[in-house]
Amino acid sequence: MLNMNVVEFEKIISEKSEIENEMYQLMKELYPICRSITGNGVRKTLSILRRYIPLQIHEVPSGTTVFDWTIPKEWNINDAFIKDSTGKKIVDFKKCNLHVMNYSVPVHKKISLEELKKHVYTIPEQPNDIPYLTTYYDEKWGFCMTHNDFVKLSDGQYEVFIDSSLKNGSLTYGEFYIKGERSDEILLTCYVCHPSLCNDNLSGMVLITMLARYLNSLTNRYSFRFLFIPETIGSITWLSINEKKIPEIKHGLVATCVGDSGPFTYKKTRMGNTELDRVVNFVLKNSDKKFKIIDFVPYGSDERQFCSTAFNMPVGSLVRSLYPLPKEYHTSADNFEFVKKENLSESFAIYLYILMILEQNQIYKNMNPKCEPQLSKRGLYSKLGSTKYKLKKDMHEIVFLWILNLSDGRHTLLDIAEKSGIDFILLKKSVDILQKNNLLKISELKNYS
Amino acid sequence: MLNMNVVEFEKIISEKSEIENEMYQLMKELYPICRSITGNGVRKTLSILRRYIPLQIHEVPSGTTVFDWTIPKEWNINDAFIKDSTGKKIVDFKKCNLHVMNYSVPVHKKISLEELKKHVYTIPEQPNDIPYLTTYYDEKWGFCMTHNDFVKLSDGQYEVFIDSSLKNGSLTYGEFYIKGERSDEILLTCYVCHPSLCNDNLSGMVLITMLARYLNSLTNRYSFRFLFIPETIGSITWLSINEKKIPEIKHGLVATCVGDSGPFTYKKTRMGNTELDRVVNFVLKNSDKKFKIIDFVPYGSDERQFCSTAFNMPVGSLVRSLYPLPKEYHTSADNFEFVKKENLSESFAIYLYILMILEQNQIYKNMNPKCEPQLSKRGLYSKLGSTKYKLKKDMHEIVFLWILNLSDGRHTLLDIAEKSGIDFILLKKSVDILQKNNLLKISELKNYS
Amino acid sequence: MLNMNVVEFEKIISEKSEIENEMYQLMKELYPICRSITGNGVRKTLSILRRYIPLQIHEVPSGTTVFDWTIPKEWNINDAFIKDSTGKKIVDFKKCNLHVMNYSVPVHKKISLEELKKHVYTIPEQPNDIPYLTTYYDEKWGFCMTHNDFVKLSDGQYEVFIDSSLKNGSLTYGEFYIKGERSDEILLTCYVCHPSLCNDNLSGMVLITMLARYLNSLTNRYSFRFLFIPETIGSITWLSINEKKIPEIKHGLVATCVGDSGPFTYKKTRMGNTELDRVVNFVLKNSDKKFKIIDFVPYGSDERQFCSTAFNMPVGSLVRSLYPLPKEYHTSADNFEFVKKENLSESFAIYLYILMILEQNQIYKNMNPKCEPQLSKRGLYSKLGSTKYKLKKDMHEIVFLWILNLSDGRHTLLDIAEKSGIDFILLKKSVDILQKNNLLKISELKNYS
8 A cells, every 4th residue: 555645646546537437427426316405315425435444324313403503304315306287297206306305394285376386486587597495494395497388387276295204313424534644634524405406405415425535545654534414413413422532633624515616615623824835825826727725604514513613623624616606506507517527626636735734734853954954965956166157946956955945853844845946746745756766755743643 | 871882872863964063163263263272272271172072171271390391481462453554454363363372472562574573473485374383492573474475575665563472370281081891091182282273173172072972971991181272392291290191091193184185094013013093993984984094103193102211112103294294284275165064064974984993892702612503503504505696795694703703802803803804883783693692702801900 | 433323324325426336346255256055166255355355265075964965176277278180279168168067177188070069069049158157066067159160160179178167176256344332133145155156145255345445344232144145155164163143133135146237136025024024025115216125035145044944044135037947047148248337336235225224223211201202392393283285294293203202202203103194214214303302312222141
């Protein structure tokens, strides 16, 4: 097993077209399943992901108190439709699971158009799209449809049928832990509660799965923890059960909406100045991709819980289109047109680059800190002195001088990369050469187990 | 009696046209009085202000040592004129008290034009304006006139007459103190030594008077102290007598030149980063008014003394046109044309907004700091989850989430308003709702009496 | 003997045309000497400089270990040429000492054109310029010539002759120390190892020499140390021998390339925020010269060694054209055309201004810190109060108020100059007036010997 050193990183990045195909295929397989915050949709999803990584499945019973919240009843659904007075199905759950408001209670009756309209939701501004709505904590029922279909509805009796169940059961989530050299953890999470929506958040699920499978093949410095949880109630549940593990988590990312073609958008940790914040900023700045970086705001996804007042964990979120919300968000337009293979693999590469730097971002010590060492006698310096052409920043002498000068026990490799403007990978390769020449050694850090 | 909570603040602001009339009328009544740093002009002025607030009047005898200074002799004046050789009054103190250089010693004699010119001051660049000049610490006499009148003077004998007196007496100032819940004070000062000049500083006097009258009708968290003093020698006198009170003063503002139509200009405290500095910056930024903020400089008005080396008090100055000086400054053009009612009431509203935020700028604690509380079960969250339209910054859920997330015992309401961009009044109203729902409580701060 | 107070500073600056002539003449005298990092060229150079300052000459034997380095053998050269088959000298060391690669081992033989080409260096991009090259740590030989001459070489036999020696001897450097009131030192260094190159670094040598001679005529607050050393190996040698003196050095500048007409370029100390960094920034900002300020980078000249990891000394470098390198750098084009008298004297004035501020940058205490002192009774304030025209920043009242207000024991004169925008020289003259009036005294600083 290998460390994710820069050579290994370059290799996996070169193989990303293979990984992008795998992610896309997995997304296709997961797409039809009707997921919710509880129920068999989540279980089926996690069982598919177990083909890639040895996920541990947790079941938390309905009624369990998790901080200020209570695990709700478990919801399952078999079928649903609306039939018009001729018996024609004008809305069919089997064609699109967004048609049923998620967590709708069962219903089966004939009602007037007027009554029906009280239970139907559309988006007048996007008349061709079905909205995605939920009613987790309010026991009612409803249908969602396109506004174009809605305005065609004529007077008459309608048969509404939702074959769902809302009963005591449990909340299901998946967890995968890879032990590293340190007990310090990097947390990577996605949510698994959305039905047939591609970007939000099948893209996150497949990205996290592939990262987990890859990291599982290596020897890592950090331990890694991957969570596949229902949004909000899932992170609250995990935190409630695992409060003691929180101090071990040194960095965390919530992965969602990573398959569209929008610019990368990093939402900083609540602290705003953690090592993770600096690493993500560095990776995005040094990529050739469009990006923006925004401050923490207390709305969004599970970072709301990880960064709540008492926990204030170093968890950020790296997404593509989300701030502001794209029009496809939470509608049937969040489909295979909206997510592209190449976007997924770009996101994979950016996530991996971040993790690689976190793994490699160590402090070194110059073994010869009084004046420069004589590089020329070790063959590390152009012997022909004083040429005019020596000041390019990626010349190996210059890179060596930067590393040696700043390896004073206080600068990480990221600090050196930022100050010098030198590519991180070139920097790490040069560090390795200096180490081999006994000019540099890794700084012993205490407080790590 | 009420606190100046946000509801109360909105009420008084809605009544400001009434207050602006009162301020304007009071200014008209005070305008004709010939004030100076001592004498009956100040006494008459303070007796008029006592109709509005129960001012305490202090008299400090001439000759008293106040730090490096000495209270000067008291100056009073009855009449003054210059007559030409035909006996015609060409300059008449009764028409405009700026005609006499303030603190002129008595004189009555006939002199040549040549001799007269040594005692006459004009502004050649503004030939229609009479300058305002003083000679507090140099016993001499002089007249001020427009340059246009000056150039018309023909050869001949002139009778100069100043019926003034310069004798041992006292320096007079007014003070008003409102006890609050805390002994911590907010200091508001203006100067009362200028004769018939409207903006500098009748505008300050009427503004401070109306603020004092209003705050006197409420129960306040802070104690308030209002000073009506002659400039420079008055603040030096007050500080010399009241050195022990200085530590209680937590915020202070010198009010001057608040009636013209120039942009608001805040001159920061000498420290430059006090709570007051942040509050004024916030209020001005969130107003729709033009403004600028400048660093402390050791010239200007009484903030020079409050912010002198040893005291370094948290006192700023909020003015309109003053940096740079407008051409009307210290001339007869600083009159009722230069000051407008609506400018006075704008200034009143801005000052009051600042005081309201200082009163309300407390720290709260989230009672449920581990993950978010479940707002929906308390009716504080839209039950229809996942709509596309939930991310407007003034939606009440978003406001609640900001307050809860940042109420970690370290953020004041102002901090939350600045980070979230949410209007302060909406924020405070939302705080009250969260408090009623037992989700928030005020943080107990020690070190307050 | 005088302090370098502001009056003295203004006097020497007014005499700079005399100094610029002296610098230019000295540069002409030093130009023909073939210097290297060791050898008689350095000795001859230092003996000429001893006419100006009583330099102490140090000799460090070949083979001495200095940190990771070893003092090399001593190199000397008498003559060198290349003759063509007709016996004509086509390259002649006596005409230009750049023709021989510095530190070439002796050679005398006849070789083919093909063989010759392996030992000849040119700059194809600047076909009229001879490059300057060295081979200090690689025993070989070589010639440098213009590319235009090189392409004219025809087939045939060539006689190559280098009459040099490379033998055990010593490394030579010069040092001059002026004891000041304090043991704290200001270090000024230049390098003396380049042959006939004007800007790099005869300009530095003559500048440092003139500064040293001038400072030697005064009584100084700081001690001053001047080094005339070979680049790199010289600073490593000095540091190795003088490690205990390093803590005394409070500020340092490496002077090089100060005679061209490029903008002043200050390369900050490695710490980046020292008093020196602030002083240089202030001087350049308040000059009418073009300038830029760059962060420390670990390549350049001897600041690389002074700012190496373990030492991290407060040493910067103030140059003209160097970042980026001009095309004349390290070629025969770095001659008397490239360096101008008036550039040298501009550089002299800027260096001296920096040293003057370091000498004068003390902290004063307001003796009357409670409110302002009454300046008018001391004749330090315009007696005619309230004129419209009093707010110019260089009016003496305003300058006095700034000094008094900020002389709280925490602000240096530089701090006051930066905050107020007042010229440093005017500020210091005003300080002297306030001191005479017993309104100010110098703050006693401990920890100085």
